[in-house]
Amino acid sequence: MVQIKRIQEEGADIIVPIGEIDASSSIELDLTIAKSVGEGFTKILIDCSALEYISSAGLGVFMSYIEEFSDKGIQMVLFAMNDKVLNTFEILGLSELLTIVQTKDEAKRKVS
Amino acid sequence: MKYKYKVGCSIENLKGVRDFVRVSLQKHGVSDLDISEVVLAIDEMCSNLMIHAHHCNPEELFELHVIADKGEPLVFEIIDDGSVFDINRFHEPELGNIIHEKRKGGLGIRLVKSIMDRIEYEQSDGKNICRLSKKVQFK
DSSP states (O other): OEEEEEEEETTEEEEEEEEEEOTTTHHHHHHHHHHHHHTTOSEEEEEOTTEEEEOHHHHHHHHHHHHHHHHHTOEEEEEOOOHHHHHHHHHTTGGGTSEEESSHHHHHHHHO | OEEEEEEESOGGGHHHHHHHHHHHHHTTTBOHHHHHHHHHHHHHHHHHIIIIITTTOTTOEEEEEEEOOTTSOEEEEEEESSOOOOGGGOOOOOHHHHHHHTOOSSHHHHHHHHHOSEEEEEEETTEEEEEEEEOOOBO
16 A cells, blocks of 8 residues: 655655555556656656555556656656665666665755 | 465455565564565565466465475465466566566566575466575574
């Protein structure tokens, strides 16, 4: 089960998934990111501080936007992941393909 | 010690699968990082089975066994009577291709193969048994 909040700060859309993203809930993440893009945001920050778990279904959502974002000049930065969630990204080498930082301030600096 | 769990093939049940594996292994003092990795691998195996072999039909059941003994590799058995999908024979796409073709499959299998030491398939009494094992740290 995941609950997803959105907060807008300084022109960036901050997406906050709360709980666990697996095969049954990854669609929520996908819809939220699509909505943000649809509303014209070009700075999308993913606040992972309340993300307790992610499986490949959720990783696949982030992967599926990489090319579109690079074509459209949209920046996406993930931040504040706990160690276990970060480990999941690292097992697949996704930490090389996505921008992952520790704090919200760093994330904001990346897109400014 | 062997723990058994029967699951219907609805992806809503994945949380129950994860909790079952986590709680079973916590009783044996398996390290937190190892628990989080094997929980992920079993989630990936079960979601594949539910979606691809059973089309998410909650009436169709399979059984999950967790075998944990201190000092021994952990063993997980997934026992069902659907079609077999041997992930050892699956060549997962390159990450670059996954990005380009927006394929969302293949990542889970890559995770399972990275996490587990061995993945074997066996058939007995008309059932398919997928056995996964991993050497872990005990506290």
